Amino acid sequence: MMEDTTNQDESIETNNNDNNNDEEEYDSDEDPLLEEHTVEQLKQNDPSVTNLDIMNLHANDCIFYTMNWKEDGNCISNNTHLKKVYIYNNDEHLGKNGHKKQQLQDFFSCINKNRSIEYLSFSSDRDDELCGGLIEELCGHSSLTRLQIHDGLGSIACSAVGQVLKHPQSKLKHLELPYSKLDDDRLGVLCSALVGNNTMETLQLNGSDKISSLGWRALSTVLRDPNCKLTKLNLDNSSIIQGWTGLTFAIQRNPNLKLTQLSFCGINLNNKGADDLGSALIGSPVKVLDLSSNQSITGTGWQTLFNKLSQTSIECLILHNTKMEDAGLAALACIGTLKRLRLRSVEANPAGWWTLFNLLQRIGTQLVSLTITHNNISNVGLAFLGSLLRNMPSIRTLDMSDMGNPRFSYTFSRKVTSQGWISFFNALQDSNLNLEQLDFSNNCIDDEGIQLLARLVSSMASLKHLRLSQNDLVTPTGWQALTGYLQSPNLSLKELYLAKNNLNDDAVVSFARALEQNKTLKLLSLYDSHDDGNALTAERGWNAVSVLLCNKTSIMDTYNSNHTLKEVSIYDDTPDDTESYMDLNKIKDKAEVARQKILQTHFSTEDLDSSKLQVLLDMELEMMPAAIEWIGRPTNDDWFGRSVSGLSLLYNVTRRMPDLFDSTAQKKQCAKRKRNSCVN
Numbered sequence: 001m002m003e004d005t006t007n008q009d010e011s012i013e014t015n016n017n018d019n020n021n022d023e024e025e026y027d028s029d030e031d032p033l034l035e036e037h038t039v040e041q042l043k044q045n046d047p048s049v050t051n052l053d054i055m056n057l058h059a060n061d062c063i064f065y066t067m068n069w070k071e072d073g074n075c076i077s078n079n080t081h082l083k084k085v086y087i088y089n090n091d092e093h094l095g096k097n098g099h100k101k102q103q104l105q106d107f108f109s110c111i112n113k114n115r116s117i118e119y120l121s122f123s124s125d126r127d128d129e130l131c132g133g134l135i136e137e138l139c140g141h142s143s144l145t146r147l148q149i150h151d152g153l154g155s156i157a158c159s160a161v162g163q164v165l166k167h168p169q170s171k172l173k174h175l176e177l178p179y180s181k182l183d184d185d186r187l188g189v190l191c192s193a194l195v196g197n198n199t200m201e202t203l204q205l206n207g208s209d210k211i212s213s214l215g216w217r218a219l220s221t222v223l224r225d226p227n228c229k230l231t232k233l234n235l236d237n238s239s240i241i242q243g244w245t246g247l248t249f250a251i252q253r254n255p256n257l258k259l260t261q262l263s264f265c266g267i268n269l270n271n272k273g274a275d276d277l278g279s280a281l282i283g284s285p286v287k288v289l290d291l292s293s294n295q296s297i298t299g300t301g302w303q304t305l306f307n308k309l310s311q312t313s314i315e316c317l318i319l320h321n322t323k324m325e326d327a328g329l330a331a332l333a334c335i336g337t338l339k340r341l342r343l344r345s346v347e348a349n350p351a352g353w354w355t356l357f358n359l360l361q362r363i364g365t366q367l368v369s370l371t372i373t374h375n376n377i378s379n380v381g382l383a384f385l386g387s388l389l390r391n392m393p394s395i396r397t398l399d400m401s402d403m404g405n406p407r408f409s410y411t412f413s414r415k416v417t418s419q420g421w422i423s424f425f426n427a428l429q430d431s432n433l434n435l436e437q438l439d440f441s442n443n444c445i446d447d448e449g450i451q452l453l454a455r456l457v458s459s460m461a462s463l464k465h466l467r468l469s470q471n472d473l474v475t476p477t478g479w480q481a482l483t484g485y486l487q488s489p490n491l492s493l494k495e496l497y498l499a500k501n502n503l504n505d506d507a508v509v510s511f512a513r514a515l516e517q518n519k520t521l522k523l524l525s526l527y528d529s530h531d532d533g534n535a536l537t538a539e540r541g542w543n544a545v546s547v548l549l550c551n552k553t554s555i556m557d558t559y560n561s562n563h564t565l566k567e568v569s570i571y572d573d574t575p576d577d578t579e580s581y582m583d584l585n586k587i588k589d590k591a592e593v594a595r596q597k598i599l600q601t602h603f604s605t606e607d608l609d610s611s612k613l614q615v616l617l618d619m620e621l622e623m624m625p626a627a628i629e630w631i632g633r634p635t636n637d638d639w640f641g642r643s644v645s646g647l648s649l650l651y652n653v654t655r656r657m658p659d660l661f662d663s664t665a666q667k668k669q670c671a672k673r674k675r676n677s678c679v680n
Helices: 036-043 098-113 128-136 155-166 184-194 213-224 241-253 271-281 299-309 325-334 350-363 378-390 418-428 447-457 482-486 505-514 539-549 555-559 576-585 590-602 610-617 621-632 647-656 663-679
Strands: 051-054 084-087 119-123 146-150 174-176 202-204 232-234 261-263 288-290 316-318 340-342 369-371 397-399 437-439 465-467 495-497 523-525 567-569
Touching (some): 098 128, 128 155, 146 155, 184 213, 241 271, 271 299, 299 325, 325 350, 350 378, 378 418, 418 447, 482 505, 505 539, 555 590, 567 576, 576 590
Parallel strands (some): 051 084, 084 119, 146 174, 174 202, 202 232, 232 261, 261 288, 288 316, 316 340, 340 369, 397 437, 437 465, 465 495, 495 523, 523 567
16 A cells, blocks of 8 residues: 655655756656566566566565576576666575575576676675675676665675675676675775775765774775775764764865765764864865764854855755754855755754745745755744745745644644645745645645645646645545646646545545546555544545546547556555556556557457447448557557457457458459449
């Protein structure tokens, strides 16, 4: 069941693109899993299969273990379209099971022979020797550029990574070791392999909490290396303070260093460390900086850091869960290069927010993305923000979730009230706001507020992602204010989240009817649970969604059904037929989607009657060749759901109209028509 994850950090910017590149278009489709039909596609070198997820390796009946990778591994080793492989292994007995262990080794051997895979992600195993052997299979891989290994590395596995890095044919650019659990010795092995490396661009070593100054000194050596090409460095939640001076000194002293993204979340940085970092970044190319969860920095420390960052080209700051205080918060306005600012759970008073918004309005800002969730802004602060946004044409992403729903928020005193939202939306009417992503989840918006918001977003032709979950002050009648917006011919919305709200079948039916002509929305989340006594019964709602996806009234109604919506969630399991229609809608070829729905609904062999067949038989003769081609068109393998061949229908048409396929009969009919013409 699909649920809204609005309250997670960075929920609104789904691609997590914090650099200065344009954000890629979000696509909610999941990577295909390793299943029987996927194996067949791999064997045929199907170009549509570029990503592959291999899950559930703990299950004995997993198809991964039924494959003979020595004999059938060509589907991987000879594949020329596969780009990404993700392997999730949570089988604690894997290293003790000889068959499973051999299967993994054979599979990695296939990966090593492949010449198209660029990204490999897998979990390290409790068996350090096994993990090391798997990694060694990657030495000299000709196309692998990104390697991600989860959940720690043992000594043998770490040495194997070092061998991969030092291999003369290595193409690796990104090494990601989340929750790496490294110590001094293991970090030393990696750094030794990285000294002199001129391909590595990303290094992620977060969760290394056993490293002393000795280990960090080795990393400093890498950063001072004139050949170092690192652009991204992530040391989140690591015991880095002991080596902080050496690291900042290395960043400051290497003029060739190309670091553009730094992440130092939860490293217990203090005011002195923040000052050192600010000095090191002056003149550096760093564009993205994440210092979230560093609560030892006080308002004075933040103020000092921001003043120094104003002398840099920083574009993105992520500062969640920090004790910024009013002085530090206001100092953010002096950084004129900022384009993305993320502030969740920042400890500051409403006065600090008022000052920040006022300064940004007075000085001017080029922000394109603003996140200010779960903060003590108050109604007055929201009014100041409204004045700022009216004169902020550059903004494209706005996340103002979790600003005070009394039912879900941790601290009720910080809430923005319903009247505050009404004033805010009123202030933004007739503004030039044209957002692409907007999140107002978990707030005190009521019926009047949702009506004003619907009017506001109706003017945003670029809005693609809208989250309004957990606004339970809006009544079922109030939610129907969105139906007019959903019927707008200029609508470009792709995702709409309305989870955990006061929705009932009447609202769902209204949404379904409003989406009949829509060709943009791909995801609609109306999910709820019965824990709070929600009034949604789902039966009429699901029926309306089913008709929306496949209207069975007539062939033309089916043809004109919604072929875009891929995911709909309501309480209760999705009915099988509706699930099948949503699976079909995931296929890119919408003409084929319409064809499949028509074949399945009107011409299936189970309920094919003469009246339905007569529709084809009564067709003009000149149209018959096109109709026959349409009926007999071969199905694609790019299914997420079941597919139906038109051959049975073609057989029935052939039986009823033999003259179309019998040249002798056609000549007799032609002669008969000529005789009748002469007589007349």
